Amino acid sequence: MSGDALNVKNLSVVYRTEAGPVHPVTNVSFNLRPGESLGLVGESGCGKTTVAMALLRLLPDNGEIVSGSIDMGGVDIVELEGAELEDIRWRRISMVFQAAMNSLNPVHKVRDQIIEAIDAHETVPRAEAEERTRRLFDLVGLDEQLLERYPHEYSGGMRQRAVIAMALACNPEIVIADEPTTALDVIVQDRILKELQSIQDQKEMAMIYISHDVAVIAEVSDTIAVMYAGQFVEKGPSDVVFARPIHPYTDALLASVPSVRGERKELRFLAGEPPSLSDIPASCPFAPRCSRALPVCDAEIPPLIGDDTHWAACHNPVEAILS
Amino acid sequence: MTAYLLTRLGQAFIVFFIFLTMVFFLVQAQPGDFSSFYALDPNIPPESRAQIRASFGLDQPMWRQYLTYVGNVAQGDLGTSFQLRRPVWDVLMERLPRTFILFATAAVISFYLGFVLGKMIAWRRGQAIEYLTTISGVYLFTVFTPWFALVMMWFFSFKLGWFPIGKFISPQVWRGAEVEANSIFNLMLLTAAIASGILLAAYLVMLRRRVKRRGMLLTGMLSALVLASYLAWDMSGNGKFAWDILTHMALPVIVVTAISFAGTMLLTRNAMLETVREDYVLAARAKGLPDRVVRDRHAARNAMLPVVTSFVFSVAFALDGGIITETIFSWPGIGLTLLDSAGSSDLPMAVGAFVFTGVFALVAHFVADALYMVLDPRIRT
């Protein structure tokens, strides 16, 4: 589809370790329209962050994209090297890192860290760059005075905002937010998410939210993709997925979230651990933990069921899908 | 900021007094009484002996002696050398510049070299070059310094004839000279101080004005300054004397640098291996910064902090190396003085030189603290 901000096809990543290869991401495909927001949700260690790192081509030295393409406005990022790659980063796709606390360098002023990103991609006079940092701080609701300060003088919420301001420095088309609010208290978390959404609307950016927290994803994303063992197991419009999940894993995830005001419901908790990523079975990876598992689940790769907008990979879906 | 420095200064003074106390009791605790030990020595002229008694106040109670000693040291009175029959302080003041220049040059070069190499091998993790540099770095760090100095001297001075063999000056050059070696040397020091002052000022101005390509500009300025001072010395007619001292200085500086840079290199490597895993380094790469900028401005800039802290260790190490190198190259600095006087039982001189070495280390310690404060904003506020 042309006009997509991002088009990922059959992306697979392998980490080569001493204990053999590990497959953190297997055969992941999705696309993102300008202004759309996609939520990636799943337990920790299911490959969400690896997807983000692959999009920025920031995998560790032992990690490698073994197949697939990442098309960004006609350019396949997988094929890029060196300076071309540096040019794409931040200018077209930027990121709000998981640990905002640590993603600011303690020895440089916050302003310099933002200007450095601008300088790397554009030739703008110093005064203009400074003006832009002031506007960015305005946008995320931080006092301009703070620009002159060092990261250790910021509170946790302030740092998170500064990191968001930094991510917007070069007006990227796509912003990845990896657990953007996990370390914050609930009130600050909510406020920052709201601000992020309004900024997204203003700037028409596409966003990818990554979180283990279904509640956060539900609040911010148009589309949701549920990841399990490095694969997408269900994907569809958020409201539809939350209302009528197809995959038992999605169902279990939703059931583990308490709702504060809504109906009283029984909280279930998901027993067992995600499978080892070094040894992905040629069957449903969720089968060992699934309450609806059938004999076929352990034997065959589950089929894709549903339609283009809302699908899942399952032998025995929760919701009886018409078709 | 000032408060931090003042606290550090206060601590340095406390440490200095504990140090003096230790030295005092060390001397007190030596076998045999101080006076009887030296009363029997026919080499000591009577006037010196009287001075020892006066400066140490041997007939007085211990605490009195201690106070006198500390008071004297505070006033720069370290007694009189038995051997040279001059005040210890004067001898030390004459030799301090020579040790200082040897040590300071070697410290600056070895810190720079060790840091640059250390960050490079850490950045190229896991390649053969890393193993090679690490292992050779370790053996260079632990090499038996006198032996290493000798091999260097044999190779560069004897075999290749590039440098003179030891000593401060060559007498044949200076025959009939109207100037003293010391005054020439002090003038050289002055030249070096002015040049480094200009460079430092230029660097700071460039930093403030955010000038790009600072490295190139500084290199250019450095060459210009070297050329200018060469011309100035040449015109003054003292050029050949300065050159003579310079050639005598070169090899000792190279040797001290070689043995102390390895420590900095290994430490920088370790510190880098920790900082490259930090999220801000990942963030810097995500920002699309060039590899070299990520390495220098983000990873290495933070790796520098523990390296500067450990400068204290390397000060002690370099001073030790200095003693050995000065001895082997007969370079008449404080280290050689210390060893000579210790060997000939010139106690006031030996203890004086030792106290002075301690002060030297203490000052370097303080400078490292101040430098750390400049480098780490978390301490400044």
Added chain:
Amino acid sequence: MRDNSAIESGLRPLEPLWRLRLRNTARRTREQWRLFARTRVGLIGLGVIAIFGLMAVAHPLLMRYVWDVSTYHPVIGFGFEETSHPAPPSGRHLLGTDPVGRDILSMLMFSARAEFTLGLVAAVVTVVIGTGVGALSAYFGGWVDTILMRVADIVIMMPTIALLVVLGSLWNLSFLTLALVIGGLSGFGATAVIIKSQALTIVVKPYIEASRGAGAGHLHVIMVHIVPNLLPIAFLYMMFTVTAAIFSEAVLSFFGILNVRMSWGIMIHTAQSGGYLLSGLDFWWLLFPAGLSITLLSGSFYLVGRALDQLVNPRLRSR
């Protein structure tokens, strides 16, 4: 350690505590060895140390069964068969002889044993003092900590050689006193500071307070709960002390300050006083065997120390 405290807090041990501890230690040692063997640098160091160890062990045997004492004695021997000394390496004297006719190889091997003894004594002293100072400083805190750490400051910034030179002019330094002084310096200085920072992480553990609550005295808590946890890191710093000890001994012997009959430093000192210093490669056997031995042995202990450092400090492990 955690399972030990569980045992003490009520579960009846099925076997004596010491045997349990021994087994734990053995298991941990095997695990550590596996990790250590992966650091190539450490293995290289260990190999070099083993070679010198063999030399040290072999010397008395050779003196007893192979070598003639009057010719090969490391201190008073004399190679009668050679026409002039120093004689170059030959079948009889594999590394030649020194200016006064002694066999270089025999001196080299004899000294290796002395270096090991020196290093061991210094290292043990370091561990005892360093662990003691570190544990006391962390456990009691307050003024005990202040005083001990200020002393550590002084010791750290003190140039060791300068201090030893002065000490040598005041006292008659023998091998043993040298070992004690170096061990003491290292123990009161850097080792104490590092062990203290390790001890600080232990004194806040709940089992310390539990033990105090159960009525244990300070000494008991320190000896039973704190010190055993400090030993791995203390062992690591032993290696660096050995490096310092071998190095300092050689420098002092070379300066002629140490009261020792034979050592690698003395060998170089002998060559120096004989005027062979700048002979370069012509009389290589006078300078190179001893100089290289000092460098290699102290360097190898340092390498082993670094490799152990990677075990104790996992952040340094390769990614």
